[in-house]
Amino acid sequence: MRKLPSYDYIIEAKGVKKEFGFKAVLKGIDLQLKEGDFLTLFGPNGAGKTTFIQILCSLMLPGSGKVCIVGFDPRSDREALCEVIGFVSHHTFLYPNLSAFENLKFYGTMYNVPALGEKIEKLLELVGLADFPNDQVQTFSRGMQQRLSLARAVIHDPVVLFLDEPYTGLDQLGAEDLKQILVEFRDKGKTIVMISHNLDRGLELCNRVAILRSGRLVYHEEISETEIVDFKPIYFKYIEKRPLPFQVAL
């Protein structure tokens, strides 16, 4: 059992800013999540959602500000941090010439997973790919690849799971399966952060909702099942084009 440092919030971001060249993508984001939270992050295209989630999972460093995931700072404890997070993106991170089994075996070795063979079989069963362990990934459909990508992301039992548009390319059945897996994950008490375009899919499971717009977190609330119906108008109110609430000093 790995030892985790003590922490107040499992995910903590303080004043996170990021620039690409001269373009400010994130302009100071504060976010705090407790263990077991399921946050869905909405926002229009180009709002900086993907950049933000990449900063949270240490693929990018924040330009300024502080990020702390499970008590680890991505600047100093990157490796320890990597061991406790999983990331599903719209890239599958799978090697097309390797089989499903080989892909999982590679990632399992990288995460130093004990009893890897059984674990892989269990995972393939879970994502419904048990019949094709030895087929090359390039022969898989997009949906199957996405399932395998999910298996890859959870092979080391992460404490926190980040999902960047996980429903892209999945058919109805696949989406239901993914939802089941996420429910299982949520019920195990893992913390999940998901990005979504799709309001219905995004609101199904979460207990917190946030809206990101041009690099700022303009809305962040806990949400109960009864409030979900009312969320749509709120969302459109927040993403409609209007001057941002700040003054420019000239």
Place this chain on the structure above:
Amino acid sequence: MIFIRKLWAIVWKDLLSELRTKEMILSMCLFSFLVLIIFSFALGTEVMDLKTIVPGILWVVFIFSGLMGLGRAFGAERDKGTLSGLLLCPLSPWGIYLAKVVGTFIFTAIMEIFTLSIFIILFNLNLLPVLLPIGLIIFLGTLGFSAIGTLFSAMSAATKSRDTILSILVFPITVPMLIAAVKATETILAGKAVAEVYPSLKILIAFDLIYLLIAYLTFTFIIEE
């Protein structure tokens, strides 16, 4: 121990992936074969002193063909979109770099063995008696080339015009290594004592160590965004 296992996992998946397509190794070997043929046509049949030009040709072929393999080290990962997945793994950037150096080294070495055999046939050269020292020189040269080339491969993977910039970065930097390697090969082929190549070998070793050291210190900056 875990570090070695993770390192080997990366090398193994690269080898396996290459074994399935054979795309890179075939193109490298074919390219070196073609360059050799072109050299033998360009030089004509009655070359005055083969032994003085052979080392130069040999290393030019190695560098040109090796360059094809270099770009793939990180370029392929970026093309497939797997680079982020690799970077997410709990392994230090240095480990990832080292694994890629080993991979590049293996591919380049396979190409070099192939090139040498063709070379022996085409230029009617008897390398057998000097195989050991030549092997050592090629080993050191290839190590340095892979070390610096992998670093630049990661750099150029972040740029728009990948292959052009890779060759512009690699060629001037590898000149000292090339000079030392050619000089050493020349000395050996001329049938001189092995002791005479020590200065060249020293430079090759210095080159390898300096670049591995620089990569150790700076590789984390290359992949961070």
Place this chain on the structure above:
Amino acid sequence: MTKRIFEIAFEVVTFLLMFAAIYAIFIYAPIEKTMGIVQKIFYLHVPAAFLAFSAFFITFLASIVYLYKKDQKWDVIAYCSAEVGVLFCTIVLITGPIWAKPVWNVWWTWDPRLTTTLILWFIYLAYLMLRGVVRENQRANLSAVFGIIGFANVPITFFAIRLWRTIHPVIITSEGINISKPMKYTLLLTFCAFFLFFLSLLKNRIKLERLKINTENVKAVYEEIFSS
């Protein structure tokens, strides 16, 4: 205010020194006996070579400091210094052959010093090109690493080429030529003049680059405000 006066004084001194240097080179310094009047290129060539190396050394140091501190200021210094360095290196590579042709009767020899300079020139051209093609959020990091590697390459290149050409051509012996006192003073003067010129060039280049960055920043903020 005093800073401004100091700056102007600096420029004026540079300007005067340049004139003094030209006077010294053409009128004060005697004509060398064996090489003739061509030898006067020496007063351009040697200071330029020294400054090119110093500029690349500044790039090297600034790159290290940048990676350590992650302050964009140092990246700007490294970039501007590399650009000025390439400029002086180009001057060295052009005046060198012009000097060599009448003296050695060849334009170029593969002497360690010449070859090292040529390779250095290629390396820093590559450095400038790399900056042009790399994505912005990785530009400073990558070019800093390359700036370090490029300079670390210098000693090893020098030794490798020494090994390659064991018979040194004339230049090494011409190192030992007796420089008469007026020549020495002229060289010293040109060194000072060129050095001040280099500093002011570098300073202005850095200023220009900062201005560019600030303008781009303002533009980005501006576009953001008025797009919404």
Place this chain on the structure above:
Amino acid sequence: MTGTLYLFSGFSITWIILFIYLFSMVKRQKSLEIQIEKISSKLEKVQNSQALP
């Protein structure tokens, strides 16, 4: 005297290079100034239009 010719070409090429560089710097500065001018004039326009109502 060929020596003078070489000397002359050496010096003139050096100065030409330096002046080209200086000229390019001046040009870059000019273009930046134009950009700044554009931005500030646009900002002024916006300020005026906001002041009207």
